[in-house]
Amino acid sequence: xxxxxxxxxxxxxxxxxxxxxxxxxxxxxxxxxxxxxxxxxxxxxxxxxxxxxxxxxxxxxxxxxxxxxxxxxxxxxxxxxxxxxxxxxxxxxxxxxxxxxxxxxxxxxxxxxxxxxxxxxxxxxxxxxxxxxxxxxxxxxxxxxxxxxxxxxxxxxxxxxxxxxxxxxxxxxxxxxxxxxxxxxxxxxxxxxxxxxxxxxxxxxxxxxxxxxxxxxxxxxxxxxxxxxxxxxxxxxxxxxxxxxxxxxxxxxxxxxxxxxxxxxxxxxxxxxxxxxxxxxxxxxxxxxxxxxxxxxxxxxxxxxxxxxxxxxxxxxxxxxxxxxxxxxxxxxxxxxxxxxxxxxxxxxxxxxxxxxxxxxxxxxxxxxxxxxxxxxxxxxxxxxxxxxxxxxxxxxxxxxxxxxxxxxxxxxxxxxxxxxxxxxxxxxxxxxxxxxxxxxxxxxxxxxxxxxxxxx
Amino acid sequence: xxxxxxxxxxxxxxxxxxxxxxxxxxxxxxxxxxxxxxxxxxxxxxxxxxxxxxxxxxxxxxxxxxxxxxxxxxxxxxxxxxxxxxxxxxxxxxxxxxxxxxxxxxxxxxxxxxxxxxxxxxxxxxxxxxxxxxxxxxxxxxxxxxxxxxxxxxxxxxxxxxxxxxxxxxxxxxxxxxxxxxxxxxxxxxxxxxxxxxxxxxxxxxxxxxxxxxxxxxxxxxxxxxxxxxxxxxxxxxxxxxxxxxxxxxxxxxxxxxxxxxxxxxxxxxxxxxxxxxxxxxxxxxxxxxxxxxxxxxxxxxxxxxxxxxxxxxxxxxxxxxxxxxxxxxxxx
Numbered sequence: 001x002x003x004x005x006x007x008x009x010x011x012x013x014x015x016x017x018x019x020x021x022x023x024x025x026x027x028x029x030x031x032x033x034x035x036x037x038x039x040x041x042x043x044x045x046x047x048x049x050x051x052x053x054x055x056x057x058x059x060x061x062x063x064x065x066x067x068x069x070x071x072x073x074x075x076x077x078x079x080x081x082x083x084x085x086x087x088x089x090x091x092x093x094x095x096x097x098x099x100x101x102x103x104x105x106x107x108x109x110x111x112x113x114x115x116x117x118x119x120x121x122x123x124x125x126x127x128x129x130x131x132x133x134x135x136x137x138x139x140x141x142x143x144x145x146x147x148x149x150x151x152x153x154x155x156x157x158x159x160x161x162x163x164x165x166x167x168x169x170x171x172x173x174x175x176x177x178x179x180x181x182x183x184x185x186x187x188x189x190x191x192x193x194x195x196x197x198x199x200x201x202x203x204x205x206x207x208x209x210x211x212x213x214x215x216x217x218x219x220x221x222x223x224x225x226x227x228x229x230x231x232x233x234x235x236x237x238x239x240x241x242x243x244x245x246x247x248x249x250x251x252x253x254x255x256x257x258x259x260x261x262x263x264x265x266x267x268x269x270x271x272x273x274x275x276x277x278x279x280x281x282x283x284x285x286x287x288x289x290x291x292x293x294x295x296x297x298x299x300x301x302x303x304x305x306x307x308x309x310x311x312x313x314x315x316x317x318x319x320x321x322x323x324x325x326x327x328x329x330x331x332x333x334x335x336x337x338x339x340x341x342x343x344x345x346x347x348x349x350x351x352x353x354x355x356x357x358x359x360x361x362x363x364x365x366x367x368x369x370x371x372x373x374x375x376x377x378x379x380x381x382x383x384x385x386x387x388x389x390x391x392x393x394x395x396x397x398x399x400x401x402x403x404x405x406x407x408x409x410x411x412x413x414x415x416x417x418x419x420x421x422x423x424x425x426x427x428x429x430x431x432x433x434x435x436x437x438x439x440x441x442x443x444x445x446x447x448x449x450x451x452x453x454x455x456x457x
Numbered sequence: 458x459x460x461x462x463x464x465x466x467x468x469x470x471x472x473x474x475x476x477x478x479x480x481x482x483x484x485x486x487x488x489x490x491x492x493x494x495x496x497x498x499x500x501x502x503x504x505x506x507x508x509x510x511x512x513x514x515x516x517x518x519x520x521x522x523x524x525x526x527x528x529x530x531x532x533x534x535x536x537x538x539x540x541x542x543x544x545x546x547x548x549x550x551x552x553x554x555x556x557x558x559x560x561x562x563x564x565x566x567x568x569x570x571x572x573x574x575x576x577x578x579x580x581x582x583x584x585x586x587x588x589x590x591x592x593x594x595x596x597x598x599x600x601x602x603x604x605x606x607x608x609x610x611x612x613x614x615x616x617x618x619x620x621x622x623x624x625x626x627x628x629x630x631x632x633x634x635x636x637x638x639x640x641x642x643x644x645x646x647x648x649x650x651x652x653x654x655x656x657x658x659x660x661x662x663x664x665x666x667x668x669x670x671x672x673x674x675x676x677x678x679x680x681x682x683x684x685x686x687x688x689x690x691x692x693x694x695x696x697x698x699x700x701x702x703x704x705x706x707x708x709x710x711x712x713x714x715x716x717x718x719x720x721x722x723x724x725x726x727x728x729x730x731x732x733x734x735x736x737x738x739x740x741x742x743x744x745x746x747x748x749x750x751x752x753x754x755x756x757x758x759x760x761x762x763x764x765x766x767x768x769x770x771x772x773x774x775x776x777x778x779x780x781x782x783x784x785x786x787x788x789x790x
Contacts, residue, residue, distance in 0.1 A: 041720070
C-alpha cells in the first residue's frame with residue numbers, strides 16, 4: 001500500500017546516507033522529494049506543508065548536523081515523525097466496565113462500513129466475546145441482508161428489523177436486546193451518508209445520543225484523496241468519533257488519507273482492513289507502519305499473527321528437527337499449512353524487512369494455486385517417500401504426478417526445491433540469514449522465474 | 458447547454474419510445490440538474506475560489522501559478538496533469554496569447570480544463586441489438602446503484618427493454634440490491650446462485666436477451682481491487698464469455714470511480730482498462746465536497762472520458778457528463 005511512498009523516501013534518504021555529511025541544501029532537496037512523494041500519496045496538502053516544515057526544523061537541528069551519521073539521523077527523524085503523524089503508538093478501544101460495549105460505525109457510502117462491522121465482530125469473537133450487530137442501514141437496498149449474511153459468517157448475532165423501522169429505534173431496541181441477552185459487544189452499522197447531508201447527519205447524532213456508544217468509529221477508504229480531511233472534520237463535529245477504521249488497505253493506494261486524518265482531527269487510526277476475507281482485519285500499528293514505509297519491515301505484526309495461528313510446541317519441535325537436519329516433507333506440509341493460515345503469502349512477504357526493496361519479489365505474484373499443487377503432490381507420496389525424498393525414483397515420480405494431477409517435472413521441481421530449502425533452514429536455525437538470492441529463489445517458485453534484481457540499501 | 462441523455466447514448470437505428478415524455482420533462486429537469494450540480498460543487502468551488510480569487514484577480518506572477526497548482530492539487534487533479542495545465546496557461550499568458558488579466562486568465566483556465574475533460578469524448582454505444590453494457594470498478598464506488606439508474610433511464614425515458622445480469626455473485630446480498638433496482642426500473646433480472654460463476658450469469662442474460670429480443674443487457678460485476686490479479690483475471694474471463702456469444706461485445710464497458718478517490722483512481726482506470734478495455738468513466742458521489750479532479754487525470758493520461766456523473770441519491774441524479782459545465786462549476790462563480 002505505501003510501497004511507492006516507501007520507495008521514494010528510501011531512495012532520497014539513501015542519497016543522504018551515502019554522503020555522510022549533511023548540508024542545508026541536502027536537507028532541502030530531501031524535503032522536496034518527501035513533499036512530492038507525500039502529495040502523490042494523497043496526503044492532504046496542508047498536512048504535507050506542516051509535516052515537511054517540522055521535519056526540516058528537526059533535521060537542521062544541532063544534534064543532526066553535528067552527528068557522526070546525519071543520514072541515519074534523518075531516517076530516524078522521518079520515521080518518528082511519520083509515526084507520530086499517524087498516531088504515535090497504538091491506541092485502544094474503550095471497553096465498557098460492565099454490560100455490552102457499544103460501538104457505533106459511521107462513514108461515507110461505499111467506504112466499507114458493513115464489511116468492517118462484520119470484521120470487527122469476528123475480531124471480538126476471536127477474543128471469546130459474545131458479539132451482536134445492529135442493522136441500522138435501512139436505506140441502501142439489501143444492506144440489511146448483507147449484514148445478516150456477513151454477521152452469520154462472523155459468528156455474530158444480528159439484530160435486524162427490516163427496512164421499515166426507523167434507524168434510531170432499531171439502534172435503541174438492539175441495545176435493549178443486547179443488554180437483556182448479556183452480549184459483550186454491540187456493533188451498530190449505519191447507512192453511508194455524505195458529511196454535508198444535514199438530515200442524515202442529524203440522524204447519526206441522534207443514534208449516538210440514544211445509544212451512548214463507548215466508541216464511535218469512522219470508516220475511511222484508504223483510496224480517498226484530498227477530501228478525506230474535510231469528511232473527517234465534518235464527522236468529528238457531528239458524531240464525535242473516537243477513532244478510524246481504514247479500509248481497502250490491500251490495494252495499491254498510497255494511503256495518504258491515513259496520514260492526514262490523524263493529523264487534522266487528532267483521532268487515531270485503530271483498525272486496518274486489508275482484504276476480501278473476513279479475517280483480513282487487524283489493529284493498526286502506526287509506529288510499525290512508519291517503519292514499513294521506510295522499508296524496515298513489519299516483523300512485530302508478523303510475529304503477532306504467527307502467535308495467533310501457530311501452535312508453539314509444534315513450532316519448537318519443527319525447529320529442533322531443522323537443526324538436526326531431520327526436516328521431512330511431512331513437516332514441510334504441516335508448516336506450509338500453518339503459514340497459510342496466517343493469510344495470503346503476498347501479504348506476509350510484504351511484512352518482511354528488506355523485501356520492500358526487492359521489487360520483483362514484492363510484486364512476485366504468489367500464486368496460491370501453486371501452493372495447492374505442492375500440497376497435492378506431497379499428499380500423493382507415501383509416508384516413506386515423505387520422510388526420505390531421496391528414494392523417489394522415476395516410476396515413483398510418475399505415480400505421484402498421476403496421483404496429484406501434476407506433471408513429472410513439477411514433482412521434480414518440488415523435490416529439488418525441498419533440498420535447497422533444507423540447506424537454507426539449517427543455516428537459519430544456526431543463526432545465519434540466507435542471502436536474498438536464496439530467499440528469492442525459494443519464493444519465486446519454479447526455475448522459469450527470472451532471478452530478481454536486488455537493490456540493497 | 459448541458460449534455461442530455463439522448464446525446465450521451467447512441468441507440469443506432471432504434472427509435473426510442475417514450476421520448477416525448479422525456480422531452481417534456483427535459484427543460485425543467487435540466488435546469489434542476491444544473492442547479493444541483495452547481496450546488497453540489499459549490500463547496501469545492503468556494504474552496505477553490507478562496508485560492509483563486511486571491512491570486513488570479515490581483516497581479517499575475519509566479520505566486521499566481523503556484524496558487525493555481527495548489528488549488529488543482531487540492532481538487533485531486535494530481536501533480537502531472539496540474540503541472541501540464543498550469544504550464545500551458547502560463548506559456549499562453551507569457552506569449553501574449555491570453556491577456557494578462559485576471560478574468561481572461563480564469564476563463565482560459567476553464568477552457569483548458571474543459572478541453573482536458575473532453576479527451577476521447579464519445580457517446581455510450583448501445584447501437585447493437587442487443588447492446589451489452591458491462592460495469593466494472595473497485596468495491597464501494599457505486600456500480601450497482603449506477604446500473605439501477607442507467608436501467609431506469611433506458612427503460613422509462615427511452616422505452617428500451619433492459620435485462621440486468623447480476624454477475625456480482627460474491628458480495629453478500631448484491632443480487633438482492635440489483636433486484637430492487639430492476640423492479641424500480643421495470644427491467645428483468647437474471648441471477649445465479651451465490652458464489653456461482655459470474656461468466657455463467659452473463660451468458661444466461663445474453664441468451665435471455667436474444668430469445669426475448671431485449672434491447673440492452675447491463676452486466677453488473679463484483680467490486681474488486683485492481684491489485685487482486687486473480688479477480689482481474691476473473692473479470693477478463695467474464696468478458697471472454699460475453700465475446701464468445703457476441704464477438705463485438707461488450708459494446709460499452711464503464712468503470713465507476715468514486716469522486717472522493719485520490720491519485721489511486723488513475724491506477725484503477727489503467728489496470729481495469731488493461732484487463733477489460735474500458736470505454737468510459739462514471740464519476741460517482743460528486744454531490745459531496747470532493748471535486749473529482751482525478752477524472753481530469755484519467756482523461757488526460759489514459760484518454761478515457763467521463764460519460765456519466767452521479768450527483769445525488771435520486772434517479773435523476775445520474776447525469777450525462779458535460780465537460781464545459783464541469784469545468785465551469787469547478788471554477789466559475
